[in-house]
Amino acid sequence: MTIRSESEFAVVGGGVVGLSIAYGLLNKNKNVTLFDEGDLALRASRGNFGLVWVQGKGAGMPTYAKWTRASASRWQSLARQLSNDTGWDLALQQRGGYSIYLDEKSLEKKVATLTELKKQLGGDYPFEVLGHNAIKKEEPHIGKDVVGAVLHHEDGHLNPLVFLRSLVKATQLRGLKVVQKKVTLITPSGNGFTVQTTDQQQHLTEKVVLASGLGTKALGETLGFKVPIRPQRGQVLITEKMPPVINRPSDEIRQVNEGGIQIGASAEECGFDDKETIKTTAELASNAIKQYPILAKAQLVRSWGALRIMSPDGFPIYQQSTTCPGAYFATCHSGITLAAAHAQLLPQWLCGDGAAITDLGIPFHDFSENRFDV
Numbered sequence: 001m002t003i004r005s006e007s008e009f010a011v012v013g014g015g016v017v018g019l020s021i022a023y024g025l026l027n028k029n030k031n032v033t034l035f036d037e038g039d040l041a042l043r044a045s046r047g048n049f050g051l052v053w054v055q056g057k058g059a060g061m062p063t064y065a066k067w068t069r070a071s072a073s074r075w076q077s078l079a080r081q082l083s084n085d086t087g088w089d090l091a092l093q094q095r096g097g098y099s100i101y102l103d104e105k106s107l108e109k110k111v112a113t114l115t116e117l118k119k120q121l122g123g124d125y126p127f128e129v130l131g132h133n134a135i136k137k138e139e140p141h142i143g144k145d146v147v148g149a150v151l152h153h154e155d156g157h158l159n160p161l162v163f164l165r166s167l168v169k170a171t172q173l174r175g176l177k178v179v180q181k182k183v184t185l186i187t188p189s190g191n192g193f194t195v196q197t198t199d200q201q202q203h204l205t206e207k208v209v210l211a212s213g214l215g216t217k218a219l220g221e222t223l224g225f226k227v228p229i230r231p232q233r234g235q236v237l238i239t240e241k242m243p244p245v246i247n248r249p250s251d252e253i254r255q256v257n258e259g260g261i262q263i264g265a266s267a268e269e270c271g272f273d274d275k276e277t278i279k280t281t282a283e284l285a286s287n288a289i290k291q292y293p294i295l296a297k298a299q300l301v302r303s304w305g306a307l308r309i310m311s312p313d314g315f316p317i318y319q320q321s322t323t324c325p326g327a328y329f330a331t332c333h334s335g336i337t338l339a340a341a342h343a344q345l346l347p348q349w350l351c352g353d354g355a356a357i358t359d360l361g362i363p364f365h366d367f368s369e370n371r372f373d374v
Protein backbone atom coordinates (compact mmCIF):
# COMPACT_ATOMS: atom_id res chain seq x y z
CA MET A 1 0.00 0.00 0.00
CA THR A 2 1.42 3.42 -0.96
CA ILE A 3 0.58 6.90 0.18
CA ARG A 4 -0.43 8.92 -2.87
CA SER A 5 -1.37 12.47 -1.96
CA GLU A 6 -1.92 14.90 0.81
CA SER A 7 -4.60 17.56 0.80
CA GLU A 8 -6.41 19.92 3.11
CA PHE A 9 -9.79 18.57 1.98
CA ALA A 10 -10.85 15.26 0.48
CA VAL A 11 -14.30 15.42 -1.08
CA VAL A 12 -15.82 12.00 -1.73
CA GLY A 13 -18.38 12.20 -4.55
CA GLY A 14 -18.21 13.88 -7.94
CA GLY A 15 -21.92 14.68 -8.34
CA VAL A 16 -23.25 18.23 -8.20
CA VAL A 17 -23.07 18.32 -4.40
CA GLY A 18 -19.43 17.21 -4.13
CA LEU A 19 -18.32 19.32 -7.11
CA SER A 20 -20.13 22.45 -5.89
CA ILE A 21 -18.47 22.08 -2.49
CA ALA A 22 -15.08 21.41 -4.09
CA TYR A 23 -15.50 24.50 -6.30
CA GLY A 24 -16.27 26.63 -3.25
CA LEU A 25 -13.28 25.28 -1.34
CA LEU A 26 -10.97 25.90 -4.30
CA ASN A 27 -12.29 29.47 -4.44
CA LYS A 28 -11.07 29.77 -0.87
CA ASN A 29 -7.64 28.62 -2.07
CA LYS A 30 -7.89 25.25 -0.35
CA ASN A 31 -5.99 22.25 -1.61
CA VAL A 32 -8.70 19.74 -2.57
CA THR A 33 -8.72 16.14 -3.80
CA LEU A 34 -11.99 14.74 -5.14
CA PHE A 35 -12.72 11.02 -5.30
CA ASP A 36 -15.39 9.61 -7.58
CA GLU A 37 -16.42 6.04 -8.25
CA GLY A 38 -17.31 6.64 -11.89
CA ASP A 39 -19.86 5.21 -14.26
CA LEU A 40 -20.93 2.20 -12.19
CA ALA A 41 -22.27 4.38 -9.38
CA LEU A 42 -25.83 5.64 -8.97
CA ARG A 43 -25.71 9.30 -9.93
CA ALA A 44 -28.68 11.60 -9.40
CA SER A 45 -26.71 14.44 -10.94
CA ARG A 46 -27.08 12.89 -14.39
CA GLY A 47 -30.82 12.24 -14.23
CA ASN A 48 -32.47 15.29 -12.75
CA PHE A 49 -35.01 17.87 -13.90
CA GLY A 50 -32.86 21.02 -13.84
CA LEU A 51 -35.03 23.23 -11.65
CA VAL A 52 -33.76 25.93 -9.33
CA TRP A 53 -36.87 25.67 -7.25
CA VAL A 54 -38.09 27.66 -4.28
CA GLN A 55 -41.85 27.23 -3.98
CA GLY A 56 -42.89 24.80 -1.31
CA LYS A 57 -39.34 24.07 -0.16
CA GLY A 58 -39.21 24.36 3.63
CA ALA A 59 -42.86 23.77 4.43
CA GLY A 60 -42.37 22.26 7.91
CA MET A 61 -38.84 23.65 8.27
CA PRO A 62 -38.57 27.38 7.55
CA THR A 63 -34.76 27.19 7.90
CA TYR A 64 -34.77 25.09 4.73
CA ALA A 65 -36.90 27.70 2.96
CA LYS A 66 -34.32 30.34 3.93
CA TRP A 67 -31.42 28.15 2.81
CA THR A 68 -33.14 27.45 -0.52
CA ARG A 69 -33.78 31.14 -1.11
CA ALA A 70 -30.22 32.02 -0.10
CA SER A 71 -29.07 29.63 -2.80
CA ALA A 72 -31.56 30.73 -5.47
CA SER A 73 -30.56 34.36 -4.94
CA ARG A 74 -26.87 33.46 -5.43
CA TRP A 75 -27.46 31.38 -8.56
CA GLN A 76 -26.93 34.22 -11.06
CA SER A 77 -23.50 34.94 -9.61
CA LEU A 78 -22.55 31.24 -9.62
CA ALA A 79 -23.69 30.89 -13.25
CA ARG A 80 -21.70 33.98 -14.23
CA GLN A 81 -18.58 32.75 -12.49
CA LEU A 82 -18.83 29.30 -14.11
CA SER A 83 -19.44 30.85 -17.54
CA ASN A 84 -16.42 33.09 -17.09
CA ASP A 85 -14.34 30.04 -16.17
CA THR A 86 -15.55 27.76 -18.95
CA GLY A 87 -17.09 29.90 -21.71
CA TRP A 88 -20.29 27.78 -21.48
CA ASP A 89 -23.80 29.10 -20.99
CA LEU A 90 -25.80 27.25 -18.32
CA ALA A 91 -29.09 28.58 -19.79
CA LEU A 92 -30.14 29.73 -16.33
CA GLN A 93 -33.50 31.51 -16.28
CA GLN A 94 -35.07 32.76 -13.07
CA ARG A 95 -38.24 34.40 -14.32
CA GLY A 96 -40.57 32.47 -12.01
CA GLY A 97 -42.17 29.04 -12.22
CA TYR A 98 -45.52 27.34 -11.69
CA SER A 99 -47.20 24.55 -9.90
CA ILE A 100 -50.11 23.77 -12.20
CA TYR A 101 -53.38 22.25 -10.95
CA LEU A 102 -56.15 20.23 -12.56
CA ASP A 103 -58.41 20.32 -9.48
CA GLU A 104 -59.43 23.09 -7.08
CA LYS A 105 -58.83 21.09 -3.90
CA SER A 106 -55.13 20.47 -4.64
CA LEU A 107 -54.65 24.10 -5.61
CA GLU A 108 -56.27 25.27 -2.36
CA LYS A 109 -54.08 22.88 -0.36
CA LYS A 110 -50.93 24.25 -2.02
CA VAL A 111 -52.01 27.83 -1.44
CA ALA A 112 -52.69 27.08 2.25
CA THR A 113 -49.19 25.55 2.62
CA LEU A 114 -47.49 28.52 0.95
CA THR A 115 -49.57 31.03 2.92
CA GLU A 116 -48.47 29.39 6.18
CA LEU A 117 -44.84 29.36 5.02
CA LYS A 118 -45.09 33.02 4.05
CA LYS A 119 -46.33 33.79 7.57
CA GLN A 120 -43.44 31.85 9.10
CA LEU A 121 -41.02 33.83 6.91
CA GLY A 122 -42.39 37.17 8.08
CA GLY A 123 -44.39 37.86 4.93
CA ASP A 124 -41.46 37.88 2.53
CA TYR A 125 -42.36 35.13 0.05
CA PRO A 126 -43.30 36.32 -3.43
CA PHE A 127 -45.95 34.05 -4.92
CA GLU A 128 -49.30 34.66 -6.56
CA VAL A 129 -52.25 32.47 -7.44
CA LEU A 130 -53.38 32.51 -11.07
CA GLY A 131 -56.85 31.36 -12.12
CA HIS A 132 -57.39 29.63 -15.48
CA ASN A 133 -57.68 32.87 -17.47
CA ALA A 134 -54.61 34.41 -15.85
CA ILE A 135 -52.42 31.37 -16.54
CA LYS A 136 -53.80 31.18 -20.10
CA LYS A 137 -52.57 34.73 -20.64
CA GLU A 138 -49.06 33.73 -19.54
CA GLU A 139 -49.13 30.31 -21.22
CA PRO A 140 -51.33 30.35 -24.33
CA HIS A 141 -50.99 26.57 -24.80
CA ILE A 142 -52.36 25.69 -21.36
CA GLY A 143 -55.19 23.13 -21.40
CA LYS A 144 -58.86 23.80 -20.61
CA ASP A 145 -58.71 21.35 -17.67
CA VAL A 146 -56.18 23.48 -15.80
CA VAL A 147 -58.02 25.26 -12.98
CA GLY A 148 -55.12 27.46 -11.95
CA ALA A 149 -51.50 27.68 -10.92
CA VAL A 150 -49.22 29.08 -8.27
CA LEU A 151 -46.57 31.36 -9.74
CA HIS A 152 -43.54 31.83 -7.50
CA HIS A 153 -41.30 34.59 -8.75
CA GLU A 154 -38.04 33.12 -7.43
CA ASP A 155 -38.29 29.83 -9.32
CA GLY A 156 -36.23 29.01 -12.37
CA HIS A 157 -34.38 26.37 -14.37
CA LEU A 158 -31.18 25.65 -16.24
CA ASN A 159 -29.40 23.01 -18.29
CA PRO A 160 -28.26 20.54 -15.59
CA LEU A 161 -25.84 18.60 -17.80
CA VAL A 162 -24.03 21.76 -18.92
CA PHE A 163 -23.93 22.74 -15.26
CA LEU A 164 -22.34 19.42 -14.27
CA ARG A 165 -19.81 19.68 -17.10
CA SER A 166 -19.03 23.27 -16.14
CA LEU A 167 -18.32 22.25 -12.56
CA VAL A 168 -15.96 19.53 -13.77
CA LYS A 169 -14.05 21.92 -16.03
CA ALA A 170 -14.02 24.87 -13.62
CA THR A 171 -12.75 22.79 -10.70
CA GLN A 172 -10.01 21.31 -12.85
CA LEU A 173 -8.99 24.79 -14.01
CA ARG A 174 -8.72 25.76 -10.36
CA GLY A 175 -6.38 22.91 -9.53
CA LEU A 176 -8.68 20.14 -8.28
CA LYS A 177 -6.92 16.80 -7.99
CA VAL A 178 -9.24 14.01 -9.09
CA VAL A 179 -8.95 10.35 -8.14
CA GLN A 180 -11.32 8.25 -10.24
CA LYS A 181 -11.61 5.37 -7.81
CA LYS A 182 -14.17 4.13 -5.34
CA VAL A 183 -13.35 4.97 -1.72
CA THR A 184 -13.55 1.83 0.39
CA LEU A 185 -12.62 3.10 3.85
CA ILE A 186 -11.85 6.34 5.66
CA THR A 187 -10.06 6.18 8.98
CA PRO A 188 -8.90 8.89 11.37
CA SER A 189 -5.10 9.09 11.45
CA GLY A 190 -2.80 11.64 13.03
CA ASN A 191 -4.33 15.08 12.65
CA GLY A 192 -6.54 14.02 9.78
CA PHE A 193 -7.78 11.02 7.85
CA THR A 194 -6.57 8.26 5.58
CA VAL A 195 -8.76 7.68 2.53
CA GLN A 196 -8.38 4.25 1.00
CA THR A 197 -9.42 3.46 -2.57
CA THR A 198 -10.18 0.22 -4.44
CA ASP A 199 -6.67 0.12 -5.90
CA GLN A 200 -5.30 -0.16 -2.33
CA GLN A 201 -3.83 3.36 -2.43
CA GLN A 202 -3.96 5.58 0.63
CA HIS A 203 -4.49 9.33 0.53
CA LEU A 204 -3.92 11.61 3.49
CA THR A 205 -6.15 14.57 4.17
CA GLU A 206 -6.75 17.03 6.98
CA LYS A 207 -10.52 17.06 6.54
CA VAL A 208 -12.93 14.86 4.62
CA VAL A 209 -16.36 15.71 3.20
CA LEU A 210 -18.74 12.88 2.36
CA ALA A 211 -20.89 14.01 -0.56
CA SER A 212 -21.23 10.60 -2.12
CA GLY A 213 -24.99 10.47 -2.50
CA LEU A 214 -26.39 7.00 -1.91
CA GLY A 215 -22.82 5.73 -1.47
CA THR A 216 -22.46 7.72 1.75
CA LYS A 217 -24.09 5.19 4.03
CA ALA A 218 -21.34 2.61 3.69
CA LEU A 219 -18.58 5.16 4.31
CA GLY A 220 -20.28 7.35 6.87
CA GLU A 221 -21.20 4.84 9.52
CA THR A 222 -17.53 4.08 10.28
CA LEU A 223 -16.99 7.82 10.91
CA GLY A 224 -19.83 8.03 13.43
CA PHE A 225 -22.56 9.34 11.11
CA LYS A 226 -26.03 7.83 11.09
CA VAL A 227 -26.67 8.60 7.40
CA PRO A 228 -30.46 8.14 7.46
CA ILE A 229 -30.95 8.29 3.70
CA ARG A 230 -32.88 6.19 1.21
CA PRO A 231 -33.30 6.10 -2.56
CA GLN A 232 -36.46 7.43 -4.16
CA ARG A 233 -36.95 6.92 -7.87
CA GLY A 234 -38.00 9.69 -10.19
CA GLN A 235 -38.85 9.09 -13.85
CA VAL A 236 -38.40 11.75 -16.50
CA LEU A 237 -39.36 12.00 -20.19
CA ILE A 238 -38.16 14.25 -22.97
CA THR A 239 -39.78 15.00 -26.32
CA GLU A 240 -38.34 15.93 -29.67
CA LYS A 241 -37.31 19.58 -30.08
CA MET A 242 -40.25 21.93 -30.56
CA PRO A 243 -40.68 25.62 -31.29
CA PRO A 244 -41.19 27.70 -28.13
CA VAL A 245 -44.50 26.59 -26.56
CA ILE A 246 -43.86 26.99 -22.83
CA ASN A 247 -42.90 30.31 -21.34
CA ARG A 248 -42.03 29.42 -17.74
CA PRO A 249 -41.16 26.03 -16.20
CA SER A 250 -43.41 24.18 -13.81
CA ASP A 251 -42.38 21.50 -11.33
CA GLU A 252 -43.72 18.93 -13.83
CA ILE A 253 -43.07 20.32 -17.32
CA ARG A 254 -40.48 22.63 -18.81
CA GLN A 255 -39.10 23.44 -22.22
CA VAL A 256 -35.33 23.01 -22.13
CA ASN A 257 -33.03 25.48 -23.85
CA GLU A 258 -32.48 23.13 -26.81
CA GLY A 259 -36.25 22.94 -27.42
CA GLY A 260 -37.30 19.54 -26.04
CA ILE A 261 -40.11 19.37 -23.48
CA GLN A 262 -38.96 17.69 -20.28
CA ILE A 263 -41.72 15.97 -18.33
CA GLY A 264 -41.37 14.64 -14.81
CA ALA A 265 -40.90 13.58 -12.28
CA SER A 266 -42.50 10.73 -10.39
CA ALA A 267 -41.72 9.85 -6.78
CA GLU A 268 -41.55 6.10 -6.21
CA GLU A 269 -40.31 4.01 -3.29
CA CYS A 270 -38.73 1.00 -5.00
CA GLY A 271 -35.32 0.60 -3.41
CA PHE A 272 -32.32 0.79 -5.71
CA ASP A 273 -34.29 0.00 -8.90
CA ASP A 274 -33.61 2.99 -11.16
CA LYS A 275 -35.28 1.68 -14.33
CA GLU A 276 -38.08 3.46 -16.13
CA THR A 277 -41.49 1.76 -16.44
CA ILE A 278 -44.21 1.94 -19.11
CA LYS A 279 -46.89 2.57 -16.46
CA THR A 280 -45.24 5.70 -15.04
CA THR A 281 -44.19 6.93 -18.48
CA ALA A 282 -47.84 6.73 -19.57
CA GLU A 283 -49.06 8.52 -16.43
CA LEU A 284 -46.54 11.32 -16.82
CA ALA A 285 -47.35 11.74 -20.51
CA SER A 286 -51.11 11.74 -19.94
CA ASN A 287 -50.85 14.37 -17.18
CA ALA A 288 -48.59 16.53 -19.37
CA ILE A 289 -51.09 16.40 -22.27
CA LYS A 290 -53.89 17.54 -19.94
CA GLN A 291 -51.77 20.52 -18.91
CA TYR A 292 -50.48 21.32 -22.42
CA PRO A 293 -52.66 19.54 -25.05
CA ILE A 294 -50.21 20.51 -27.82
CA LEU A 295 -47.89 17.85 -26.38
CA ALA A 296 -50.20 15.13 -27.76
CA LYS A 297 -48.48 15.75 -31.11
CA ALA A 298 -44.95 15.57 -29.71
CA GLN A 299 -42.71 12.53 -30.21
CA LEU A 300 -41.19 11.18 -27.03
CA VAL A 301 -37.50 10.59 -27.68
CA ARG A 302 -36.15 9.40 -24.35
CA SER A 303 -37.17 8.42 -20.84
CA TRP A 304 -35.13 7.47 -17.81
CA GLY A 305 -35.24 6.80 -14.11
CA ALA A 306 -32.85 8.13 -11.49
CA LEU A 307 -32.65 7.84 -7.72
CA ARG A 308 -33.06 10.82 -5.41
CA ILE A 309 -31.18 10.81 -2.13
CA MET A 310 -33.87 11.31 0.52
CA SER A 311 -33.60 12.00 4.22
CA PRO A 312 -36.56 10.93 6.42
CA ASP A 313 -38.09 14.45 6.41
CA GLY A 314 -36.88 15.38 2.91
CA PHE A 315 -34.66 18.21 4.17
CA PRO A 316 -30.87 18.41 3.77
CA ILE A 317 -28.42 17.03 6.30
CA TYR A 318 -25.14 18.80 7.06
CA GLN A 319 -23.25 17.20 9.92
CA GLN A 320 -19.76 17.22 11.34
CA SER A 321 -18.89 13.94 13.02
CA THR A 322 -18.88 14.15 16.80
CA THR A 323 -16.60 11.13 17.14
CA CYS A 324 -14.24 12.08 14.29
CA PRO A 325 -14.10 15.91 14.09
CA GLY A 326 -12.93 17.08 10.69
CA ALA A 327 -15.21 14.58 8.93
CA TYR A 328 -18.33 16.15 7.39
CA PHE A 329 -21.41 14.76 5.67
CA ALA A 330 -23.59 16.71 3.22
CA THR A 331 -26.69 15.47 1.44
CA CYS A 332 -29.89 16.88 0.00
CA HIS A 333 -32.56 16.04 -2.56
CA SER A 334 -32.25 19.36 -4.41
CA GLY A 335 -28.62 19.53 -5.34
CA ILE A 336 -29.20 21.78 -8.36
CA THR A 337 -31.21 24.35 -6.41
CA LEU A 338 -28.76 24.31 -3.51
CA ALA A 339 -25.58 24.37 -5.60
CA ALA A 340 -24.99 28.10 -5.15
CA ALA A 341 -25.28 27.74 -1.35
CA HIS A 342 -22.99 24.72 -1.49
CA ALA A 343 -20.39 26.63 -3.49
CA GLN A 344 -20.63 30.00 -1.77
CA LEU A 345 -21.81 29.39 1.82
CA LEU A 346 -21.16 25.80 2.88
CA PRO A 347 -17.34 26.13 2.54
CA GLN A 348 -17.44 28.66 5.38
CA TRP A 349 -18.85 25.99 7.68
CA LEU A 350 -16.30 23.45 6.44
CA CYS A 351 -13.55 25.96 7.19
CA GLY A 352 -14.81 26.36 10.76
CA ASP A 353 -17.10 29.38 10.42
CA GLY A 354 -20.62 27.96 10.53
CA ALA A 355 -21.61 31.08 12.47
CA ALA A 356 -21.29 33.07 9.22
CA ILE A 357 -24.29 31.14 7.88
CA THR A 358 -26.28 31.49 11.09
CA ASP A 359 -25.54 35.25 10.93
CA LEU A 360 -27.50 35.34 7.65
CA GLY A 361 -30.57 34.34 9.68
CA ILE A 362 -30.22 30.66 8.76
CA PRO A 363 -29.81 28.60 11.98
CA PHE A 364 -27.47 26.08 10.42
CA HIS A 365 -27.55 23.54 13.28
CA ASP A 366 -31.19 22.79 12.25
CA PHE A 367 -29.69 20.68 9.44
CA SER A 368 -27.90 18.31 11.84
CA GLU A 369 -28.83 14.64 11.53
CA ASN A 370 -29.39 14.69 15.30
CA ARG A 371 -32.92 15.92 14.53
CA PHE A 372 -33.81 12.30 13.76
CA ASP A 373 -32.88 11.10 17.28
CA VAL A 374 -35.94 10.18 19.26
Ligand SMILES: Cc1cc2nc3c(=O)[nH]c(=O)nc-3n(C[C@H](O)[C@H](O)[C@H](O)COP(=O)(O)OP(=O)(O)OC[C@H]3O[C@@H](n4cnc5c(N)ncnc54)[C@H](O)[C@@H]3O)c2cc1C
Nearest residue numbers: 015017037041044045049051183213215234334335336337
Ligand atom coordinates in the same frame (compact mmCIF):
# COMPACT_ATOMS: atom_id res chain seq x y z
C1 LIG B 1 -35.61 12.46 -11.29
C2 LIG B 1 -34.91 13.50 -10.49
C3 LIG B 1 -35.21 14.84 -10.67
C4 LIG B 1 -34.57 15.82 -9.92
N1 LIG B 1 -34.84 17.12 -10.17
C5 LIG B 1 -34.19 18.08 -9.49
C6 LIG B 1 -34.41 19.43 -9.77
O1 LIG B 1 -35.18 19.77 -10.66
N2 LIG B 1 -33.78 20.37 -9.04
C7 LIG B 1 -32.93 20.03 -8.02
O2 LIG B 1 -32.41 20.92 -7.34
N3 LIG B 1 -32.65 18.73 -7.77
C8 LIG B 1 -33.25 17.76 -8.48
N4 LIG B 1 -32.97 16.45 -8.23
C9 LIG B 1 -32.03 16.12 -7.19
C10 LIG B 1 -30.59 16.27 -7.62
O3 LIG B 1 -30.36 15.63 -8.83
C11 LIG B 1 -29.73 15.68 -6.52
O4 LIG B 1 -29.97 16.39 -5.32
C12 LIG B 1 -28.27 15.77 -6.81
O5 LIG B 1 -27.95 15.26 -8.06
C13 LIG B 1 -27.52 14.99 -5.76
O6 LIG B 1 -26.18 15.11 -6.06
P1 LIG B 1 -25.10 14.31 -5.23
O7 LIG B 1 -23.80 14.83 -5.68
O8 LIG B 1 -25.45 14.36 -3.78
O9 LIG B 1 -25.34 12.78 -5.63
P2 LIG B 1 -24.99 11.97 -6.95
O10 LIG B 1 -25.24 12.74 -8.18
O11 LIG B 1 -25.71 10.67 -6.81
O12 LIG B 1 -23.45 11.77 -6.86
C14 LIG B 1 -22.85 10.96 -5.90
C15 LIG B 1 -21.46 10.66 -6.41
O13 LIG B 1 -20.75 9.98 -5.39
C16 LIG B 1 -19.92 9.01 -6.00
N5 LIG B 1 -19.68 7.95 -5.01
C17 LIG B 1 -20.59 7.21 -4.33
N6 LIG B 1 -19.97 6.37 -3.49
C18 LIG B 1 -18.64 6.57 -3.66
C19 LIG B 1 -17.47 5.99 -3.10
N7 LIG B 1 -17.54 5.03 -2.17
N8 LIG B 1 -16.26 6.43 -3.52
C20 LIG B 1 -16.16 7.41 -4.46
N9 LIG B 1 -17.25 8.00 -5.03
C21 LIG B 1 -18.46 7.58 -4.63
C22 LIG B 1 -20.68 8.53 -7.21
O14 LIG B 1 -19.77 8.09 -8.21
C23 LIG B 1 -21.45 9.76 -7.65
O15 LIG B 1 -20.82 10.45 -8.71
C24 LIG B 1 -33.61 15.45 -8.96
C25 LIG B 1 -33.29 14.09 -8.77
C26 LIG B 1 -33.92 13.14 -9.52
C27 LIG B 1 -33.56 11.71 -9.32
